Amino acid sequence: MxxxxxxEHLNEAIGHVSKAISSRTTIPILTGIKIEASAAGLTLTASDTDISIQSFIPIESGETVVVELYAKGSVVLPAKFFAEIIRKLPSDRIQIEVGEQFQTIIKAGSSEIQIMGLDPEEYPLLPQIEEDKIIRLPSDLLKTMIRQTSFAVSTNETTPILTGVQWTIEGGKLKFVACDRHRLATREVSIDVDPEMKFHNIVISGRTLNELNKILPEQNTLIDIVIADNQVLFKMHAILFYTRILDGTYPDTSKLIPQSYQSELVVNTKELADSIDRAYLLSREDKTNIVRMTMNEDESIEISSSSSELGKLTEQLKLHKLKGELLKISFNSKYMLDALKVMDSDFIHIGFTGAMQPIIMKPEENANLLQLILPYRTTG
Amino acid sequence: MxxxxxxEHLNEAIGHVSKAISSRTTIPILTGIKIEASAAGLTLTASDTDISIQSFIPIESGETVVVELYAKGSVVLPAKFFAEIIRKLPSDRIQIEVGEQFQTIIKAGSSEIQIMGLDPEEYPLLPQIEEDKIIRLPSDLLKTMIRQTSFAVSTNETTPILTGVQWTIEGGKLKFVACDRHRLATREVSIDVDPEMKFHNIVISGRTLNELNKILPEQNTLIDIVIADNQVLFKMHAILFYTRILDGTYPDTSKLIPQSYQSELVVNTKELADSIDRAYLLSREDKTNIVRMTMNEDESIEISSSSSELGKLTEQLKLHKLKGELLKISFNSKYMLDALKVMDSDFIHIGFTGAMQPIIMKPEENANLLQLILPYRTTG
Known part of the structure; x- marks a missing residue:
């Protein structure tokens, strides 16, 4: 080779694939990036076995000659060092030459670096995926759906299935559900697919989706999502992102969500979030994060919290609407703040079915997003 | 009170004094900020016994009424919580009222926070300082001098005196020296003082100077520096910064610096720094940071490094000047990079008195700054 x-092009490609490099891998070859030079261009691959990312650099980009190819071939180079040295090289064009036993010489300006490369034949093959089940989503919508759900996955590795986000496709709708034992986040969207297409057990690691989110382009391009037996492939411009589907059956969460409410209110999202954020400062000192909400006759709520060390806080908040029974309810303020942060709506609707029942939050104008948190059982 | x-004014004052709050203090009252209200305004004090910072908020600022005083008094409030809650309060004006047993009520908008305050009588008094020995420096010059020296202090607590920067005043000159066992940084400046003023053993902790640096204003105002027996006081607009002078005698470092050179070169600072930065990437893999410089006949140097794991790097660098014997010399690339970073000059002069003797770096046009690093003894 x-x-x-x-x-610039090499740097960008390294930046993309490096997101699949794990510092904790026990497989030496996976600390490297595989580089393959063919007549079409340069392909970089990195993998931690859960995620694999491939980035392609074409020979030409518009009028610009990006790659000058003298000999085809491939090599695996140590990812961290390769990424750093390329970024710091002094010239715009970099020469890479692979010699005997994968000894690789990188030249730029007066710099000459010899790196011991590894045999690309030892690098694991990427999964072969049949491209017959494809859905297509705009990049920014996919980013929003990930942001609105993935924070709610469980971080407890004893129930691995709950560390993932469940994707359901049915009746032309795609739905994301994330849930630990204290909260649930769900987001639904209509997609343009065969209404017969039906999936119930695509579960993708929340951490993987967060990595994907960093690579997904901000601008509104369409992403092809290929669904296979135990893999999902996200196809972006010049980037392929493969992820494993988590093993196991995702629990049925639909029964957790009440169909009617005993009390309902509408409130300014930012005012509520700011108020709970202040109450959180005290609540976290006792490590409980407990904040209490008390509904008043005059269409207001009182937000309060206390800390045995520091003191207490109370504040009043005017509501936009209040209907039903006046409740007192306590909850984890950190979970409430997480949910409020992704509402993307000036006003939110909150529904209650009792002081010991789930709290349901929705944007006032959008029934496709729902956040649920369980209240705390407190005395008094 | x-x-x-x-x-806004309270936030700014809290921000300044908070730099003296240590999370590791074992004295409970020092986890708090002391607040004193007098007819002149509000004084905030924080201390970790090594550093004490006082910030003053005057009653009025220009046309603006900053403080409305209803009753004088004082209290100590928990620093971390106080800082965070004030920043997040919903209104521009905040009411603070201290009741019985230092119970403090903070009100802003509809927020009401009760904090358990502590007795200000228990708060340690700040040192009384005679203001007869004063030097005056422009803020930006003091910041530069700190930046050019404090990185070179020792981090080894077994010789506490070397964790400080030595200040020498003699013959109308102020000199900073910082030194661990492998390198030395020194910066000198002429100051407008009585030429009889003479100090040799003012040693101030490098960490303290870095904290001071964060508070010193960017704009070019004059800072009064009051020198007392075991304290130095820095007087800024509305801020007093007290620091302890370190105990012990600073070693005589003047003999470390050679008076003549066997070899000398002048090189572009950024080109040399970039080249050593690349070589550093390989050298740090073996945890040695060793980089080698070889002088060539053709007024160039070769920079090289290697790693048993990764491979090796060599590059050539054209010099501006080269004089004397052609040397090969090895050094800690991290120390060299630290020194090059503070040169503030396009070209630097480097002097050598042999492969095992100190390397001396100076900006080409400024003899007031000097950086010394010891070479590594390597074979071959």
């Missing part, structure tokens, strides 16, 4: 490549 | 104060 011998070629030159523009530093 | 009862008053209202503008949130």
């Amino acid at each position: 011998k070629l030159t490549v523009l530093k | 009862k008053l209202t104060v503008l949130k």
Whole structure:
């Protein structure tokens, strides 16, 4: 293998695939990035076995010659060092040449670096995926759906299935559900697929979705999502992102969500979030994060919290609407803040079915997003 | 004590004094900020016994009424919580009222917070300082001098005196020296004082100077520096910063610096720093940070490094000047990078008196700054 490549393009590709490099891998070859040079261009691959990312640098981009290819071939180079040295090289064009026993020479300006490469034949193959089940989503919508749900996955590895986000496709709708034992986040969207397409057990690690989110383009391009037996492949421009589907059956969460409410209120999202954020400062000192909400006759709520060390806080908040029974309810303020942060709506609707029942939050104008948190059982 | 104060001014004062709050203090009262309300304004004090910072909020600022005072008094409030809650309060003006047993009520908008305050009588008094020995420095010059020296102090607590920067005043000159066992940084400046003023053993903790640096204003105002027996007081607009002088005698470092060179070169600072930065990437893999410099006949140097794991790097660098014997010398690339970073000059002069002797770096046009690093003894 011998070629030159523009530093900027190589840097970008390394940046994308590096997100699949794990510092904790026990498989030596996976600490490296596989580089393959063909007549079409340069392909970089990295993997931690759960996630694999491939980035492609074409020979030409518009009028610009990006890659000058002198000899095809491939090599695996140590990811961390390769990423750092390429970023710091002094010239715009970098020469890479692989010699005997994968000894690789990188030249740029007057710099010459010899790296001991590894045999690309030892690098695991990427999964072969049949491209017959495809859904297509705009990049920004997919980013929003990930942001609105993935924070609610469980971080407890004893129930691995709950560390993932469940994707359901049915009746032309795609739904994300994330849930630990204290809260649930769900977001639904209509998609343009065969209404017969039906999936119930695609569960993708929340951490993986957060990594994907960093790579997904901000601008509104369409992403092809290929669903296979135990893999999902996200196809972006010049990037392929493979992820494993988690093993196990996701629990049925639909029964957790009440169909009618005993009390309902509508409140300004930012005012509520700011108020709970202040109450949180005291509640976290006792490590409980307990904040209490008390509904008043005059269409207001009182937010309060206390700390045995520091003192207490109370404040009043005017509501937009209040209907039903006046409740007192306590909850984890950190979970409430997480949910409020992703509402993307000036006003939210909160529904209650009693002081010991789930609290349901929705944007006032959008029934496709729902956040549930369980209240705390407190005395008095 | 009862008053209202503008949130913006209170926030700023808390931000300044908080730099003296240590999370590791074992003295409970020092986890708090002391607040004193007098007819002149509000004084905030924080201390970790090594550093004490006082910030003053005057009753009025120009046309603006900053503090409305209803009753004088004082209290100590928990620093971390007080800082966070004030920043998050919903209104521009905040009311603070201290009741019985230092119970403090903070009101802003509809928020009401009760904090358990502590008795200000228990708060340690600040040192009384005679203001007869004063030097005056522009803020930006003092910041530069700190930046150019404090990184070179020792982090080894077994020789506490070397964790400080030595200040020498003699013959109308102020000199900073910082030194661990492998490198030395020194910066000198002429100051407008009585030429009879003479100090040799003012040693101030490097960490303290870095904290001071964060508070020193960017704009070029004059700072009064009051020198007392075991304290130095820095007087800024509305802020007093007290620091302890370290106990012990600073070693005589003047003999470390050679008076003539066997070899000398002048090189572009950024080109050399970039080249050593690349070489550092390999050298740090073996945890040695060893980089080698070899002088060539053709007024160039070769920078090289290697790692048993990764491979090796060599590059050539054109010099501006080269004089004397052609040397090969090895050094800690991290120390060299630290020194190059503070040169503030396009070209630097480097002097050598042999492969095992100190390397001396100076900006080409400024003899007031000097950086010394000891070479590594390597074979071959």
